[in-house]
Each structure stands twice: as structure tokens, then as C-alpha cells.
Amino acid sequence: MTTAHHATREPAPPGYTDHKPDHLDRLHKIEGQTRGITRMVADDRYCIDVLTQISAITHALQQVALSLLDDHIRHCVTAATRADPVRAEEKLDELTLALRRMLRL
Amino acid sequence: MTTAHHATREPAPPGYTDHKPDHLDRLHKIEGQTRGITRMVADDRYCIDVLTQISAITHALQQVALSLLDDHIRHCVTAATRADPVRAEEKLDELTLALRRMLRL
Amino acid sequence: MTTAHHATREPAPPGYTDHKPDHLDRLHKIEGQTRGITRMVADDRYCIDVLTQISAITHALQQVALSLLDDHIRHCVTAATRADPVRAEEKLDELTLALRRMLRL
Amino acid sequence: MTTAHHATREPAPPGYTDHKPDHLDRLHKIEGQTRGITRMVADDRYCIDVLTQISAITHALQQVALSLLDDHIRHCVTAATRADPVRAEEKLDELTLALRRMLRL
Numbered sequence: 566m567t568t569a570h571h572a573t574r575e576p577a578p579p580g581y582t583d584h585k586p587d588h589l590d591r592l593h594k595i596e597g598q599t600r601g602i603t604r605m606v607a608d609d610r611y612c613i614d615v616l617t618q619i620s621a622i623t624h625a626l627q628q629v630a631l632s633l634l635d636d637h638i639r640h641c642v643t644a645a646t647r648a649d650p651v652r653a654e655e656k657l658d659e660l661t662l663a664l665r666r667m668l669r670l
Numbered sequence: 671m672t673t674a675h676h677a678t679r680e681p682a683p684p685g686y687t688d689h690k691p692d693h694l695d696r697l698h699k700i701e702g703q704t705r706g707i708t709r710m711v712a713d714d715r716y717c718i719d720v721l722t723q724i725s726a727i728t729h730a731l732q733q734v735a736l737s738l739l740d741d742h743i744r745h746c747v748t749a750a751t752r753a754d755p756v757r758a759e760e761k762l763d764e765l766t767l768a769l770r771r772m773l774r775l
Numbered sequence: 776m777t778t779a780h781h782a783t784r785e786p787a788p789p790g791y792t793d794h795k796p797d798h799l800d801r802l803h804k805i806e807g808q809t810r811g812i813t814r815m816v817a818d819d820r821y822c823i824d825v826l827t828q829i830s831a832i833t834h835a836l837q838q839v840a841l842s843l844l845d846d847h848i849r850h851c852v853t854a855a856t857r858a859d860p861v862r863a864e865e866k867l868d869e870l871t872l873a874l875r876r877m878l879r880l
Numbered sequence: 881m882t883t884a885h886h887a888t889r890e891p892a893p894p895g896y897t898d899h900k901p902d903h904l905d906r907l908h909k910i911e912g913q914t915r916g917i918t919r920m921v922a923d924d925r926y927c928i929d930v931l932t933q934i935s936a937i938t939h940a941l942q943q944v945a946l947s948l949l950d951d952h953i954r955h956c957v958t959a960a961t962r963a964d965p966v967r968a969e970e971k972l973d974e975l976t977l978a979l980r981r982m983l984r985l
Contacts, residue, residue, distance in 0.1 A: 581717055736875060822949075
């Protein structure tokens with residue numbers, strides 16, 4: 566953590582730093598798949614085949630999300646829990662909101 | 671549809687033809703959002719903010735899927751139901767499989 | 776369809792009639808599992824074990840839902856499609872709303 | 881907690897102790913709703929109405945699950961994080977598996 570970060574909201578590197586290359590690989594693949602779906606629709610491909618692809622991308626995106634969430638809990642939430650109860654509380658409220666969005670609740 | 675399609679499994683235009691421009695618009699937007707997520711991770715943006723974006727894209731993709739599904743049932747399944755019981759049966763089996771994938775069952 | 780049914784909204788038997796015993800079996804099992812969860816919480820059982828059970832029940836309920844949906848499309852929607860375009864349209868609007876609720880969209 | 885618990889894997893009270901009455905209330909209500917679905921099918925109620933009820937119960941169950949998860953993270957995971965790095969690691973692995981099941985991944 567350098568001085569340059571002091572004023573920002575999230576001075577520390579994100580929790581996913583160690584897995585960043587892996588996340589980027591997966592996201593690049595998902596970008597390609599998303600362009601693929603647009604192409605399928607542009608080419609009048611069969612509805613069910615487009616739906617199958619959308620289900621695959623949704624699944625891949627949620628895998629990335631779970632992986633980022635795991636990183637976030639292991640690093641950001643854990644660090645806050647060990648360092649500062651008030652900050653920990655904030656992180657936990659934020660985490661529950663993120664889970665609520667992921668579970669569509 | 672051109673003669674080239676005669677031998678293929680789905681010679682008819684897909685069920686989503688009427689809404690094709692709308693689907694393409696939405697898919698282009700989703701492509702942009704997907705690139706946005708890759709950029710967020712590349713820029714070390716905060717985990718929770720990345721998760722929020724992934725939830726938004728997943729939701730947008732499933733909206734497109736529901737819309738394609740609606741088109742598919744109204745056109746492809748309905749046409750088969752009116753025209754040919756055997757073909758209808760095939761369409762319904764295929765539809766249930768697509769729903770199973772969408773509901774992750 | 777007999778005269779006795781004329782005044783009701785849904786005169787015909789529901790689409791799931793053929794699979795009714797199977798649905799009832801599965802629902803009775805789900806009732807038992809739901810009581811099981813209440814008992815786990817009453818007995819202070821470990822959080823994660825309760826969550827595992829809730830995931831299992833949610834999955835079982837959605838399997839029943841998919842199965843009812845399949846019956847509904849094969850019988851109610853198909854019958855309307857063959858009999859009456861206006862009624863078919865209504866059934867399709869209703870179906871899309873049900874899918875929207877199931878997909879939490 | 882009594883001496884009888886000493887040898888067990890989870891000697892401490894579960895993370896949801898403070899909200900136990902609330903969880904039990906909600907679970908009792910869900911039990912009633914589940915019995916209601918069985919009755920609807922037994923009474924040949926309209927497919928779509930049964931599906932609407934199943935969506936409502938699934939939603940209610942996932943709300944309970946999110947609430948238990950929140951309790952679990954705030955109490956069990958936080959306690960382990962503060963007390964013992966090895967135990968914390970185990971709790972986090974277990975948590976990610978539970979999230980994977982909840983997200984159907």
C-alpha cells in the first residue's frame with residue numbers, strides 16, 4: 566500500500582490480485598462468447614442454440630463472480646475482521662448486499 | 671431464407687426475427703458491459719464493484735434469454751403444434767431441456 | 776369437458792393430471808424436508824448444514840416446477856394453440872410471466 | 881451448551897442464535913405454504929397458480945438461506961478468523977462450497 570492510495574476509498578489492492586491473470590483469462594473468453602451470441606443472432610441462428618450459449622455464458626460469469634467473492638472474503642473481509650470491528654461491520658453489510666444481488670433476492 | 675438452407679435442420683427464419691434489432695441492441699450493450707468488467711479487473715477495481723457489474727450483466731443476459739424464449743414459443747413451437755404432432759413433440763422436448771439449462775436444474 | 780365445467784375459469788383438468796401422483800409424491804417429500812429444516816434450526820444445528828438442506832429443497836421445488844411447466848405447455852398451451860388463437864395468446868402471455876417469476880427476472 | 885457437546889465438531893451455538901425465533905417463524909410459514917402447494921395439486925388447481933406459489937416459496941427459502949448465511953459469516957466465520965488461521969481457512973472453504981450450492985454452480 567503506497568502513499569498515493571491514502572485518499573482513496575479502497576487503498577489496498579483488491580482481494581483478487583493473486584488470481585487476477587486467471588480472472589482476466591476467463592473474462593476475455595466470456596467477451597469472445599458474448600460477441601459469438603451477437604453473431605448468432607445476426608446470422609439468424611436457431612433460437613434454442615442461442616439460448617444454450619446464453620446459459621453457458623451466464624454460468625461462466627457466475628463462476629467468475631463466485632471466484633471473486635471467495636477472494637474478497639479471504640482477503641478484504643478477513644483483513645477488516647482482524648484489523649477493525651467497525652470496518653468489519655461495513656464489509657459484512659456490503660457482502661450481504663452483494664450476495665443478495667447475486668442470488669436475485 | 672435462400673436455397674442454401676434447404677438441407678439444414680432449421681430452414682425457417684428463427685422465431686425472434688421480429689425482435690431481432692432489439693435483441694442485437696441489447697446484446698451489443700452486453701458486449702460493452704462485458705469489456706467493462708475485464709477493464710475493471712485489469713484496473714484493480716474493488717471486488718464488490720466488479721461483482722455488482724457481473725450481477726447486472728447476468729440479469730441483462732437472462733432478460734434477452736427470456737425474450738428469445740418467448741419468441742421461440744410463440745413462433746417455432748406454435749407453428750409446429752399447429753402443423754405436425756411429431757414435430758411438436760420434438761420442439762417441446764427441446765424446450766424443456768432449454769428451460770432446464772436456464773433454471774440450472 | 777363437461778357442462779358442469781362451463782362457468783369456471785379453468786373448466787378443463789389441469790395439464791399435470793397424468794403426472795399428479797408423481798407430483799404429489801415429490802411434494803410430500805418436500806413437506807417432510809421442510810419440517811426437517813425447522814427441526815434443524817430448533818435443535819441449533821450447524822448453519823452450513825441447514826444451508827445445504829435449504830439448497831436441496833429449493834432444487835427439489837424447482838424440479839417440480841419444471842415438471843409442472845412441461846405438463847402445462849404440452850397440454851394447456853398446446854390445446855389453446857390448436858383451438859383458439861386469442862386463447863393461445865393469453866396462455867402465452869401468462870406462460871412468459873410464469874417463466875419470468877421462475878427465473879427471478 | 882452442555883458437556884455432551886465437547887466431543888462434537890460444532891460445540892459452539894450456531895451463528896443464527898440471535899435470530900432463531902425469526903428464522904423459526906419464517907420456516908413455519910414456509911411449511912404451511914408447502915402443504916398449501918400439495919393441497920393445490922391434490923385439488924387439481926390450475927398449473928400456473930401452482931407455479932406462482934412454488935416461485936414464492938423458493939424465494940422465501942432463499943431469503944432464509946441468505947439470512948442464515950449472513951449470521952454464519954458474522955459469527956462463525958468472524959470468530960474463526962479472529963481466533964485461529966487454520967480454522968478460518970476451513971470455514972472459508974466450507975463457505976465457498978455453500979455459496980456454490982446456493983448459486984447452483
